[in-house]
Amino acid sequence: MPATQISYGFIPGQLVLLVAIAVGAGLFLRDALSLYRLMRVGGPAHRTDRPLERTRGWILNVLGQGRLLTRPYPGIMHALIFWGFVVITFSTVEQLGRGLWADFRLPVIGGSAPFLFAVDAFQLFVLVGVAMAFYRRIRVRPWYLNLTGDAILILSLISTLMVTAFLTEGFGIAAFPESGSQWQVFGTALANALAPLGFDVNRAGHVVSWWAHILTVLGFLAYLPHSKHLHIVTAPFNAWLRNLAPKGQLPYINVEEALEQEKPVGVSEIPHLSWKDILDTYTCTECGRCTSECPASITDKPLSPKDLILDLRRHVLAHGPALRFGQANGDADGAAGSGERAQRMVGDVITDDVLWDCTTCRACVDACPVFIDHVSKIVQMRRHLVMEESRIGKDLQTLFENLDATGNPWRLPRARRADWASAVGVPTLEEAPGADVLYWVGCFGAYDDRAKKVAGAFARLLQRAGVRFAILGPAETCTGDPARRAGNEYLYQTLAQQNVETLNAAKEAGIKTIVTACPHCFNTISDEYPQLGGSFRVMHHTQLLDALVREGRLRPEAAREEAIAYHDPCYLGRYHSTYDEPRHVLASVPGVELREIHPCREKAMCCGAGGAHAFMEEKRGRRINHVRLEQAMAVGPQRIATACPYCMMMFEDATSTKGVAEQLPVQDVAELLEASVR
Amino acid sequence: MHVVVCGKVIPDSSVTLEIDPDAKRMRRTDVPHELDPAAASALEEALRLTEQHGGSVTFVTMGIPDASVGIRRALAMGASAAVHLLDDAFAGSDTLGTAKALAAAIRQQPRFDLVVCATESSDSYSGIVPVQVATLLGVPALTFAKQVFVDGETVTIHRQSEEGYAVVTAALPALVTTTSGINEPRYPQLKGIMAARKIEIQQRSAADLSLGPDDVGDSAARERVLSVGAPPSRGAGRLIHDEGDGGREIADFLAQAGVI
Numbered sequence: 001m002p003a004t005q006i007s008y009g010f011i012p013g014q015l016v017l018l019v020a021i022a023v024g025a026g027l028f029l030r031d032a033l034s035l036y037r038l039m040r041v042g043g044p045a046h047r048t049d050r051p052l053e054r055t056r057g058w059i060l061n062v063l064g065q066g067r068l069l070t071r072p073y074p075g076i077m078h079a080l081i082f083w084g085f086v087v088i089t090f091s092t093v094e095q096l097g098r099g100l101w102a103d104f105r106l107p108v109i110g111g112s113a114p115f116l117f118a119v120d121a122f123q124l125f126v127l128v129g130v131a132m133a134f135y136r137r138i139r140v141r142p143w144y145l146n147l148t149g150d151a152i153l154i155l156s157l158i159s160t161l162m163v164t165a166f167l168t169e170g171f172g173i174a175a176f177p178e179s180g181s182q183w184q185v186f187g188t189a190l191a192n193a194l195a196p197l198g199f200d201v202n203r204a205g206h207v208v209s210w211w212a213h214i215l216t217v218l219g220f221l222a223y224l225p226h227s228k229h230l231h232i233v234t235a236p237f238n239a240w241l242r243n244l245a246p247k248g249q250l251p252y253i254n255v256e257e258a259l260e261q262e263k264p265v266g267v268s269e270i271p272h273l274s275w276k277d278i279l280d281t282y283t284c285t286e287c288g289r290c291t292s293e294c295p296a297s298i299t300d301k302p303l304s305p306k307d308l309i310l311d312l313r314r315h316v317l318a319h320g321p322a323l324r325f326g327q328a329n330g331d332a333d334g335a336a337g338s339g340e341r342a343q344r345m346v347g348d349v350i351t352d353d354v355l356w357d358c359t360t361c362r363a364c365v366d367a368c369p370v371f372i373d374h375v376s377k378i379v380q381m382r383r384h385l386v387m388e389e390s391r392i393g394k395d396l397q398t399l400f401e402n403l404d405a406t407g408n409p410w411r412l413p414r415a416r417r418a419d420w421a422s423a424v425g426v427p428t429l430e431e432a433p434g435a436d437v438l439y440w441v442g443c444f445g446a447y448d449d450r451a452k453k454v455a456g457a458f459a460r461l462l463q464r465a466g467v468r469f470a471i472l473g474p475a476e477t478c479t480g481d482p483a484r485r486a487g488n489e490y491l492y493q494t495l496a497q498q499n500v501e502t503l504n505a506a507k508e509a510g511i512k513t514i515v516t517a518c519p520h521c522f523n524t525i526s527d528e529y530p531q532l533g534g535s536f537r538v539m540h541h542t543q544l545l546d547a548l549v550r551e552g553r554l555r556p557e558a559a560r561e562e563a564i565a566y567h568d569p570c571y572l573g574r575y576h577s578t579y580d581e582p583r584h585v586l587a588s589v590p591g592v593e594l595r596e597i598h599p600c601r602e603k604a605m606c607c608g609a610g611g612a613h614a615f616m617e618e619k620r621g622r623r624i625n626h627v628r629l630e631q632a633m634a635v636g637p638q639r640i641a642t643a644c645p646y647c648m649m650m651f652e653d654a655t656s657t658k659g660v661a662e663q664l665p666v667q668d669v670a671e672l673l674e675a676s677v678r
Numbered sequence: 679m680h681v682v683v684c685g686k687v688i689p690d691s692s693v694t695l696e697i698d699p700d701a702k703r704m705r706r707t708d709v710p711h712e713l714d715p716a717a718a719s720a721l722e723e724a725l726r727l728t729e730q731h732g733g734s735v736t737f738v739t740m741g742i743p744d745a746s747v748g749i750r751r752a753l754a755m756g757a758s759a760a761v762h763l764l765d766d767a768f769a770g771s772d773t774l775g776t777a778k779a780l781a782a783a784i785r786q787q788p789r790f791d792l793v794v795c796a797t798e799s800s801d802s803y804s805g806i807v808p809v810q811v812a813t814l815l816g817v818p819a820l821t822f823a824k825q826v827f828v829d830g831e832t833v834t835i836h837r838q839s840e841e842g843y844a845v846v847t848a849a850l851p852a853l854v855t856t857t858s859g860i861n862e863p864r865y866p867q868l869k870g871i872m873a874a875r876k877i878e879i880q881q882r883s884a885a886d887l888s889l890g891p892d893d894v895g896d897s898a899a900r901e902r903v904l905s906v907g908a909p910p911s912r913g914a915g916r917l918i919h920d921e922g923d924g925g926r927e928i929a930d931f932l933a934q935a936g937v938i
Contacts, residue, residue, distance in 0.1 A: 255868065256872065259868060259869065259872050265868060386865075388868065389867070390865045390867045397862075397865045402692075405692060405712055406690070406710070411690070411691060411692040413692050413693060414692075414710075490868050
């Protein structure tokens with residue numbers, strides 16, 4: 001007999017329950033609605049295309065807990081609680097229903113043996129998960145997790161829910177044995193233990209537990225919008241509405257048009273964020289996985305991707321409502337008065353240092369179990385700093401001016417871009433009109449002394465394999481990657497448009513494939529140029545070399561009895577899921593023993609050069625490249641291999657600073673292959 | 679306060695300079711150009727002064743058509759107007775001819791309170807033109823400024839010298855030359871770049887300035903370039919490999935040179 005079937009004086013229990021539901025659900029709906037309206041302050045984002053793909057990923061990562069389970073302990077912990085709640089929610093609905101109609105049963109499953117058994121089992125699983133969570137928060141205390149009152153309250157509420165559910169069941173079955181089922185294994189066991197207390201006590205226990213359970217449910221509901229636990233509502237949406245654009249593609253903005261219409265070209269205020277950016281901030285669970293993998297956070301820099309999202313959330317919640325009010329009154333500047341006294345979103349809430357610390361390595365984005373996109377927010381705030389405020393360091397200013405003047409980061413003469421190639425006998429497209437492969441050399445390969453050796457090795461391998469290829473020579477210019485990632489969208493588009501024209505002409509002249517030894521050029525041409533009308537078939541040199549070795553067109557023969565550690569470049573690995581090809585090429589060299597650096601592949605740590613950091617001084621915290629080198633040295637290799645000129649530069653800088661340059665040479669995959677091919 | 683900045687647009691520092699032996703000058707065709715970094719510093723100083731005290735900045739340059747790249751840059755940084763002295767009649771001008779043209783252009787301005795120039799340009803380093811301009815305009819020249827202050831009727835500079843600096847004050851209007859380290863020139867805001875495109879560059883010929891062949895151009899030049907050549911290359915340095923006695927070898931070398 002449910003507690004609401006009892007009258008409290010002259011008040012019927014059902015009436016009390018109805019009032020409780022109205023208050024709990026009413027508070028939840030009021031606050032959820034206000035959050036939803038606040039979200040609408042954000043600008044547009046189109047996230048309903050490709051519904052099948054969205055749903056597939058949703059099933060895998062929400063129902064399947066895919067991303068969470070990449071880390072066993074917290075993954076299993078969360079999955080127990082999540083799957084538990086999926087099942088128990090049905091039981092909660094039934095409990096509420098029985099409070100209103102004594103004989104209420106869920107259709108189909110209500111009262112069925114599997115359902116009763118599952119609810120009982122999952123209630124226990126949730127308790128196990130919560131115990132694991134308490135232990136992790138209080139005893140293990142990972143550095144990226146904060147012990148907040150919110151977290152403890154939530155875990156306590158969940159424990160209370162499970163305990164009161166068991167007690168409701170146990171007292172209930174003890175008082176009314178006919179209401180129980182043998183499939184309620186734990187409930188029945190509990191009832192047997194409680195039976196000696198007698199009918200009156202058991203009945204009273206049932207009533208008290210039932211009310212405690214129901215009031216906790218409703219209280220939790222009202223508390224949700226003010227807690228990180230809101231993610232149970234937002235995360236399923238956030239996962240389905242995730243960004244499906246190519247990983248290496250930043251949001252496009254027509255800079256000139258925006259300026260003419262006096263629209264912002266970067267993000268500096270809440271309305272410049274998209275509604276999805278705001279939903280991202282609501283969804284953050286404060287799990288800290290992003291921060292735990294961020295090279296800036298690991299090396300003690302101010303940037304913590306988790307704090308970035310939480311700071312944005314606090315700012316949106318504090319200052320968004322005023323904006324919404326202004327908008328509703330048709331007065332967009334309604335909040336300007338108070339906005340002036342308020343902190344600036346970019347500069348105060350999110351400091352310039354935090355924004356400049358990001359190497360755009362994407363470790364945070366890939367680690368986030370609820371599909372928050374940190375990098376695009378950071379770059380869009382950088383756009384504000386660069387294009388609207390000119391608030392940049394001397395090193396970035398020099399980079400931009402050099403790119404603008406000469407199309408390379410060092411202001412070296414355009415005319416000397418192909419100097420390296422004449423020694424190797426590599427023709428330009430003009431000299432070799434029959435070529436079908438275009439080797440995009442990139443600024444490093446063309447000008448940097450170390451990378452020129454890699455360019456030479458790769459070109460000689462192509463010659464040996466009989467590939468008909470050519471380079472652009474002085475017609476090539478920086479792809480614009482460092483400019484775009486540093487927030488200079490205008491400069492990026494200037495450089496990129498020129499390249500898209502050149503490459504489209506090359507395509508018409510018969511070029512079928514573009515190959516490059518630089519993952520940054522690779523990413524920009526393949527993922528970003530389509531936004532500017534250039535769609536090309538692009539390969540990274542390790543992909544082409546792997547194919548040439550497999551086809552037998554390159555035969556590595558000379559043995560190298562060495563342990564080699566391969567470092568995954570971010571823009572090849574995380575951005576383009578290319579992990580195996582470079583390893584295959586290395587493994588094709590007889591005698592090579594591959595050692596995996598921890599972490600590697602999807603979790604590999606950045607070398608520190610991405611996001612224009614190759615051209616910026618690292619002023620804060622420890623040096624990222626030193627930390628990465630230490631990770632590599634920990635597996636005791638005799639040589640480090642990589643497949644990116646940025647990574648090469650960072651590793652060689654680290655080995656020479658640490659005085660191990662001679663014992664631990666750093667080489668490109670192409671160089672190691674060339675040395676073995678006879 | 680209206681400030682005029684005179685500066686040059688010079689071959690980009692990425693360019694390997696070539697000398698035209700017949701003209702005895704640098705080759706300027708098919709070469710990318712940039713606003714002289716020294717002129718950018720002078721402009722930056724002028725912009726900071728007008729941002730503090732109000733007013734506007736006009737950029738004046740004499741040069742070939744390609745100079746427009748640098749003029750746009752000056753406008754993007756924040757100059758509100760630009761005058762380009764562009765005429766074949768100017769070709770071959772010596773420093774005095776250049777100064778006459780610049781002074782004439784400045785006099786055509788509705789008003790000016792201050793002229794700011796770099797101490798010297800980064801390509802030819804003559805360092806003469808600014809004082810010639812001041813003389814022609816009849817205003818005081820305050821040179822080698824490492825700091826500039828304006829106070830209503832006067833301008834005060836910290837004049838860099840080898841021992842330290844001297845504080846020099848003059849009444850406005852005046853001309854100031856800035857040292858290269860005086861500031862870090864700004865990176866133009868996008869708004870500035872876009873706005874610069876819409877500003878019309880005022881082109882002036884010799885005739886517009888009422889200057890003839892006796893004033894400007896090769897015919898008026900009293901300086902003659904007799905010959906131009908690359909500087910003699912310095913011999914290769916001596917590399918000492920330390921095999922235990924490296925310190926002694928260096929000490930001996932320094933003793934020989936009379937340094938120690």
